[in-house]
Amino acid sequence: MNSVSISLEGHAYEVLVGAGASASAGDLTAGRDRVAVLADQRVVALHGPLLKAAPTLEVLAGESLKTLEGLGRVLEFCATSGLSRGSVLAAYGGGTVGDLGGLAAALYKRGIAVLQVPTTLLAQVDASVGGKTAINLASGKNLAGSFHHPAAVLCDTRLLETLDDAELRSGLGEVIKTAIIGGEEALELVERRLDRLCQRDPAALAEVVEVCVRVKARIVAADPEERGSRRVLNLGHTFAHAIELAAGFGRVPHGVAVAVGLSLAARAAERSSGAPAALTARTLRALDRAGLPSSLADLREAYSLQGELSPQALLHGLRHDKKGVVGAPEFVLARREGDVIMGVHLDENLLTDLLG
Amino acid sequence: MNSVSISLEGHAYEVLVGAGASASAGDLTAGRDRVAVLADQRVVALHGPLLKAAPTLEVLAGESLKTLEGLGRVLEFCATSGLSRGSVLAAYGGGTVGDLGGLAAALYKRGIAVLQVPTTLLAQVDASVGGKTAINLASGKNLAGSFHHPAAVLCDTRLLETLDDAELRSGLGEVIKTAIIGGEEALELVERRLDRLCQRDPAALAEVVEVCVRVKARIVAADPEERGSRRVLNLGHTFAHAIELAAGFGRVPHGVAVAVGLSLAARAAERSSGAPAALTARTLRALDRAGLPSSLADLREAYSLQGELSPQALLHGLRHDKKGVVGAPEFVLARREGDVIMGVHLDENLLTDLLG
Numbered sequence: 001m002n003s004v005s006i007s008l009e010g011h012a013y014e015v016l017v018g019a020g021a022s023a024s025a026g027d028l029t030a031g032r033d034r035v036a037v038l039a040d041q042r043v044v045a046l047h048g049p050l051l052k053a054a055p056t057l058e059v060l061a062g063e064s065l066k067t068l069e070g071l072g073r074v075l076e077f078c079a080t081s082g083l084s085r086g087s088v089l090a091a092y093g094g095g096t097v098g099d100l101g102g103l104a105a106a107l108y109k110r111g112i113a114v115l116q117v118p119t120t121l122l123a124q125v126d127a128s129v130g131g132k133t134a135i136n137l138a139s140g141k142n143l144a145g146s147f148h149h150p151a152a153v154l155c156d157t158r159l160l161e162t163l164d165d166a167e168l169r170s171g172l173g174e175v176i177k178t179a180i181i182g183g184e185e186a187l188e189l190v191e192r193r194l195d196r197l198c199q200r201d202p203a204a205l206a207e208v209v210e211v212c213v214r215v216k217a218r219i220v221a222a223d224p225e226e227r228g229s230r231r232v233l234n235l236g237h238t239f240a241h242a243i244e245l246a247a248g249f250g251r252v253p254h255g256v257a258v259a260v261g262l263s264l265a266a267r268a269a270e271r272s273s274g275a276p277a278a279l280t281a282r283t284l285r286a287l288d289r290a291g292l293p294s295s296l297a298d299l300r301e302a303y304s305l306q307g308e309l310s311p312q313a314l315l316h317g318l319r320h321d322k323k324g325v326v327g328a329p330e331f332v333l334a335r336r337e338g339d340v341i342m343g344v345h346l347d348e349n350l351l352t353d354l355l356g
Numbered sequence: 357m358n359s360v361s362i363s364l365e366g367h368a369y370e371v372l373v374g375a376g377a378s379a380s381a382g383d384l385t386a387g388r389d390r391v392a393v394l395a396d397q398r399v400v401a402l403h404g405p406l407l408k409a410a411p412t413l414e415v416l417a418g419e420s421l422k423t424l425e426g427l428g429r430v431l432e433f434c435a436t437s438g439l440s441r442g443s444v445l446a447a448y449g450g451g452t453v454g455d456l457g458g459l460a461a462a463l464y465k466r467g468i469a470v471l472q473v474p475t476t477l478l479a480q481v482d483a484s485v486g487g488k489t490a491i492n493l494a495s496g497k498n499l500a501g502s503f504h505h506p507a508a509v510l511c512d513t514r515l516l517e518t519l520d521d522a523e524l525r526s527g528l529g530e531v532i533k534t535a536i537i538g539g540e541e542a543l544e545l546v547e548r549r550l551d552r553l554c555q556r557d558p559a560a561l562a563e564v565v566e567v568c569v570r571v572k573a574r575i576v577a578a579d580p581e582e583r584g585s586r587r588v589l590n591l592g593h594t595f596a597h598a599i600e601l602a603a604g605f606g607r608v609p610h611g612v613a614v615a616v617g618l619s620l621a622a623r624a625a626e627r628s629s630g631a632p633a634a635l636t637a638r639t640l641r642a643l644d645r646a647g648l649p650s651s652l653a654d655l656r657e658a659y660s661l662q663g664e665l666s667p668q669a670l671l672h673g674l675r676h677d678k679k680g681v682v683g684a685p686e687f688v689l690a691r692r693e694g695d696v697i698m699g700v701h702l703d704e705n706l707l708t709d710l711l712g
């Protein structure tokens with residue numbers, strides 16, 4: 001028997017953050033033979049044609065976009081637009097558009113460049129950075145995807161000024177999560193800027209998006225394909241996914257589910273892992289100030305989901321979380337600001353108590 | 357405006373070649389939490405259950421497998437088999453099964469390990485090494501895929517003993533291509549072993565598969581994502597793809613189309629790039645001895661494709677090759693044994709002459 005070895009290599013890219021960052025799209029794509037645009041139709045309606053003379057596929061953003069059929073549509077669009085391996089697909093929109101555009105770019109001719117232009121706060125601080133792309137399967141959410149790092153990410157904070165309140169709040173859920181993971185300095189900044197963020201203050205948005213991108217970039221660089229340490233970014237997400245699954249996907253915005261997940265993770269960390277009560281209080285206060293629910297009771301009330309979010313339904317959802325083995329959900333918890341532990345199993349009694 | 361940088365890394369793997377290599381599958385998958393098998397149903401029929409107790413999805417090999425629907429089927433199979441990111445999908449079959457299994461593994465939970473167990477000569481010497489995976493789109497063949505390097509490749513030359521003549525010959529087309537690219541030593545070895553290869557001599561098969569894998573591994577390691585030098589592996593393929601397109605996909609086996617492509621590339625190299633007549637003669641003689649067509653006339657006759665493979669139809673096919681820009685096909689030609697040039701544009705008169 002004989003054996004032959006094969007070795008491979010890497011990639012680096014930039015995230016531009018600031019008011020007007022999306023204006024760099026022209027320069028960034030100038031060296032490419034062709035450009036095509038995938039865009040949320042609401043973004044086109046608000047901001048007009050996005051890239052001069054580039055063929056544009058407008059889509060209705062949302063989870064229903066993230067199917068094999070939706071993927072096929074974008075792939076055929078790349079082909080009919082005559083894209084080569086030297087071309088670029090620019091994706092303008094929130095997380096679902098970025099996920100779909102990123103995956104299509106990952107696959108078309110085995111990988112072309114994608115320029116991510118996230119237009120929601122949630123996508124700017126979380127979804128667009130780190131190269132995760134995915135579609136949903138019948139068997140579950142985000143089960144098929146790839147790590148396809150973009151050629152560049154343009155976080156244009158001016159695009160956030162037209163966000164509706166619900167989208168802004170949803171994004172603040174991920175902002176608060178990222179700040180807790182980032183540590184004292186990041187969390188203090190977010191706390192100081194929270195009121196101005198809620199008012200869409202451009203300077204505050206630019207400052208906070210940049211801090212969140214820096215926190216995420218540091219974590220992603222250490223573990224680009226989420227084999228271990230990158231999972232700290234799932235703080236609050238085991239609970240959040242169970243909430244989304246139990247409510248029916250699309251009923252509760254992701255960032256809102258994350259907010260409640262953060263409140264539950266804080267209480268769980270306090271009771272299981274010695275986290276101080278002050279961190280729980282700090283987490284809940286930030287969520288309140290951001291206009292986000294900070295308990296399951298708040299969420300059930302705000303979304304009229306008393307039956308759907310029963311403790312039994314949530315326990316079922318937890319047992320089917322895609323991050324953990326079926327039957328033994330794993331949690332990511334913060335013991336202190338910037339000190340996050342992974343792979344935590346919670347006692348049944350504690351869980352039942354938290355979900356009550 | 358602020359900018360944040362992100363850096364990434366690599367991967368290495370082994371190709372085991374020899375009689376009985378597939379018996380290592382058990383050891384190689386022992387450390388994984390779960391294993392599932394995607395297999396050509398003919399392989400299961402010939403060799404029985406492939407991996408004890410592993411759930412197995414049997415498929416009918418062929419290009420018709422390589423669709424978004426086929427991909428969805430394998431992805432849902434991974435989910436219902438309970439595969440996690442620590443699991444492995446083992447793909448047993450020829451190039452189409454390896455392509456589909458590799459792509460499903462690339463996408464399932466954003467990438468799980470794939471163990472490639474190629475069961476045809478063509479897949480052992482070419483398709484299974486190098487991480488290329490793909491499905492076809494309505495717009496063209498292999499237009500959606502990824503570079504997903506396997507955890508390991510097991511080239512069990514014993515599996516080749518049950519290959520039918522057509523499959524063996526098709527594989528010999530890629531063997532001869534690889535030998536010309538590899539250089540004098542590889543080509544001489546293939547010439548010396550050709551009669552024994554045609555008789556499925558186990559030692560000759562093991563020796564030649566290993567040489568081909570070494571040639572391919574060297575080229576792939578230098579350019580894993582086919583940005584430049586890896587394209588030398590497309591020797592003869594611009595013509596071959598035009599033949600497959602004009603004939604209707606599936607009518608002419610890939611390796612047979614490559615054989616005729618090699619004969620046309622040899623003649624083109626002689627007339628456009630100063631290749632010696634001796635190399636053309638050597639190429640044609642090897643193809644003849646392998647029982648492969650060494651001219652378009654032979655191919656048209658053998659497959660009754662006079663009309664389909666008219667010069668006009670082939671010219672049209674060349675202008676739509678996915679490797680080059682529409683309207684200006686690019687060729688890979690051998691000037692000498694082991695000296696291959698890329699990006700060659702051929703004069704219209706020469707092309708018309710070659711395709712006559």
